Amino acid sequence: MRIGKVPEAVLKRSVLKQIGHRREELVTGAGVGGDFAAVKALEGEVLVLSGNPAMLGDIGYYSVLNAVNDIAASGSEPIGVLLCILLPDGTGEADLKQIVRRAEETCKELNIQIMGGHTEVSRAVNRPVITATGIGRVRSGELVSPGGARPGDDVVITKWIGLEGSAVIAAEKERELTEHFNPSFVRDAMSFSGLVSVKGDSEAIRGFEIHSMHNASQGGIFGALWELAASAKAGLCIELKEIPVRQETIEIAEFYGINPYELNSGGAMLITAPCGHDVVKALKAAGINAAVAGRITEGRDRVVKNGDDIRFLEPPVSDELYKIL
Structure with missing residues (x-):
């Protein structure tokens, strides 16, 4: 044309x-x-x-x-x-x-x-x-305000991070990946595309006291966490080991030398609520994986802890996906 x-x-x-x-x-x-x-x-x-x-x-x-x-x-x-x-x-x-x-x-x-x-x-x-x-x-x-998170709120992450990025990489780089991984592994990563909608996540928690929600997409989960806290003019403290991530995402990220926590995480939604564990139960009852990964805090420090190591989050930059495609 x-x-x-x-x-x-x-x-x-x-x-x-x-x-x-x-x-x-x-x-x-x-x-x-x-x-x-x-x-x-x-x-x-x-x-x-x-x-x-x-x-x-x-x-x-x-x-x-x-x-x-x-x-x-x-x-x-x-x-x-x-x-x-x-x-x-x-x-x-x-x-x-x-x-x-x-x-x-x-x-x-x-x-x-x-x-x-x-x-x-x-x-x-x-x-x-x-x-x-x-x-x-x-x-x-x-209406759920994007800046509604309050100090003391639990931070819930639905499904797993890196789903959309993993699915796109697996589809675009299928031949290259199947030379290194089992074909079934690559197909599993490609199937993550079916988990990218968060419409069901939102519907599963109607009736709960929800202070904010944020779709984690470009910039990965680290970028989404920063945006969530910045919108609320608050801080947050997240435990890295509590962030749900699939093994396929970890291995694809290692293969290409990228950070899975800064990879497009469409399909994962951030939810802040005073009753995060109850929200997780409702999501799991609806067949949706979820975890409480941390909490909203006073001040402006936005940190991710991994044992004794502490990382201060920064505003999101280019998604890791663009380093490959």
Whole structure:
């Protein structure tokens, strides 16, 4: 396809025709000449928006998940996404069709709708890039503030860290990894992609006193912990040995010489609550691994302890994933 907006025939055939899952909240949405989406807002509700780019791995899948994860971390119900798809010059229609197919499959699984967006071929990119804007709704009194963590709160980490990063590396470097690891090991790491959604994590703890939630993504768990505490203008103390991590993530990180704690951790959610162990029990009852890894503290020191060793966290920088891909 050439530079500019994709041809109308391509838009109808490879984009619009694939959007099938619907939500009743949508008043108007994706269509030829439809440059906006309109959503019903009920009295007493607020709409929550979040934007995220995706440019590595299965971008149709990850773009939707990452936008929805941020919505879920606010305690909101995700209802839809807007997708802005930029493609490099020469991209085939089949590639576009596959991207949209994966996005639609993900939306259907999460019961949300592709509400609109934009698709264009541009010299500004050298690989396909999607920016997804997630849309959610929540009762105004039930919104979970990102800066709501309080000193004394337990810090809960759901599932395991490094899931999204491990899954992307395993998929992109499958041949190289299978020369060093057992093929079943690599397949297991690739399967972590199925654990990246935190929508279920958020749903499993409704009814608990939750002060804040944060989706751990780019920058890894260390970056997410810093952001959580910085947003609350508080400190934290974390025990490294209590941070849940899969052996596959550890070994892939060692193979490539990267830090698993600074690797994209989409799929792990940080939760702060005064009753962290009860939250963990509820998550485990829902089949979701979780652990209390530390607590929110007074002051501004943000530390991770490993026995007698203490590491002071710093603001997140580039994700370890970019050292490999």
